[in-house]
Amino acid sequence: MPELKALYQPGTLAEAQALLEEYGERARPLAGGTSVALSRSSKVDVLVDLSRIGLDGIRLDEAGGLRVGAMVTCAGLRRFLAGQPLAGGQALLDAAASVGSRILQNHVTVGGNCVMVYAWSDLPVALLALGGEFVIQGRGARRTLEAESLFSGHPTRSLTEGELLVEVIVPPGRPGVASAHLKHTTNAVDQALASASVRLELQGGVVQSARVVVGAVRGLPQLLDETSDGLVGKEPDPQSLALAGAAAGREAKVSSDFKASGAFRIQLVAVLVEDALQLAVSRAEGTGRR
Amino acid sequence: MIKLSVTINDQPRLLEVEPGELLLDTLRAAGYHGVKRGCEAGTCGSCVVLVDGVPRFSCLLLSATLAGRKVTTVEALGSPERPHPIMTAFAEEAGVQCGYCTPGMVLTTKALLDENPRPTEEEVKEALDGHLCRCTGYVKQLRAVQRAAELMSPAPEDK
Numbered sequence: 211m212p213e214l215k216a217l218y219q220p221g222t223l224a225e226a227q228a229l230l231e232e233y234g235e236r237a238r239p240l241a242g243g244t245s246v247a248l249s250r251s252s253k254v255d256v257l258v259d260l261s262r263i264g265l266d267g268i269r270l271d272e273a274g275g276l277r278v279g280a281m282v283t284c285a286g287l288r289r290f291l292a293g294q295p296l297a298g299g300q301a302l303l304d305a306a307a308s309v310g311s312r313i314l315q316n317h318v319t320v321g322g323n324c325v326m327v328y329a330w331s332d333l334p335v336a337l338l339a340l341g342g343e344f345v346i347q348g349r350g351a352r353r354t355l356e357a358e359s360l361f362s363g364h365p366t367r368s369l370t371e372g373e374l375l376v377e378v379i380v381p382p383g384r385p386g387v388a389s390a391h392l393k394h395t396t397n398a399v400d401q402a403l404a405s406a407s408v409r410l411e412l413q414g415g416v417v418q419s420a421r422v423v424v425g426a427v428r429g430l431p432q433l434l435d436e437t438s439d440g441l442v443g444k445e446p447d448p449q450s451l452a453l454a455g456a457a458a459g460r461e462a463k464v465s466s467d468f469k470a471s472g473a474f475r476i477q478l479v480a481v482l483v484e485d486a487l488q489l490a491v492s493r494a495e496g497t498g499r500r
Numbered sequence: 501m502i503k504l505s506v507t508i509n510d511q512p513r514l515l516e517v518e519p520g521e522l523l524l525d526t527l528r529a530a531g532y533h534g535v536k537r538g539c540e541a542g543t544c545g546s547c548v549v550l551v552d553g554v555p556r557f558s559c560l561l562l563s564a565t566l567a568g569r570k571v572t573t574v575e576a577l578g579s580p581e582r583p584h585p586i587m588t589a590f591a592e593e594a595g596v597q598c599g600y601c602t603p604g605m606v607l608t609t610k611a612l613l614d615e616n617p618r619p620t621e622e623e624v625k626e627a628l629d630g631h632l633c634r635c636t637g638y639v640k641q642l643r644a645v646q647r648a649a650e651l652m653s654p655a656p657e658d659k
Binding site: 212213214215242243244246259261311314316398399 | 502518519520522542543545548554555556557559560561562564565567608626627629630631632
């Protein structure tokens, strides 16, 4: 925890932005608090709590897409999606349900997990696979960034002073679309050594489009274009999915650290991508666990 | 210092807290020693309290953000002389050894049974996800939660 001089609890978004602008680099927005509580930053001595400015709404819009306020917790997201499934968006429920422990899911927010993305974060991987969009509110101006853009560098560098992520939008899938998110950890509450989210569109038993994303292997989530494109036009039989897993292992950029070697992470990527594809296919065909 | 108006165990309290003070530290300084200091990283569950009825890691919560909230510690549930049925169940099923993880588990059990009086074993496992026990393992705690459910909400065949 940084040595704090002040903690503000604004009642509106505009007040929060004014405070963040006033204190500049000294201030940091406070969402679920898990990053801040573990931070040792000496620059930050002011926190602006975002818990009371109305960013905790969640709903399906008229088109069936999901709109999630940035302060919705993983537990809130999980409960909502369990009751009102997002068409083709099973990967998001998988990811929300796999963040840390059930109790940690009462802390971690959707916005915080995305803006403060760590290598092992789950929601950014799923949102990149699902083509999520991120609504950024500045002082007066509002803009929307696609997931590819937000996660092309660390999201905090995409936000200018006073800008806040306020909402995440996930488009609905058409019939035949399904997705899945899987990860590997050494125990139930550890950070992932590798994760994979996939989104597939099947028509007539053939893959029409695919998005294969891996996370936790090096820095930010990676959309694997070659692996994704390689699935299009194929029947999703076990051999195709195994080849896609192997292709993902070759395409993903991985790191070695004290928890796992790069070679092991490549193997994990291959297995996780193949398994996630298989799960998505079974969901698309209505034969797998939802 | 920030003046904090908060309800702890159904008692309104006015506390003075530092901006960066963690709820774990505030509660222990105020005498609620059932809140245990563990990993201080949101992993072990020893420090769990209920905030507005929801299990939260007090080692990750800044006290100053809790104005107007209701905080429940294990002291609110019962005492050795007048134990809560959940406490009785943990004792009867030997779900306690050193006891360090127990207050958090008891509170999470309270939150679970308030929402779902007769959980399945799978639902109990999911609810206790986030609590680590280094003594007994977990089977006895799972039995204890099921026993607590019976004590608090007897099914017709249990009566």
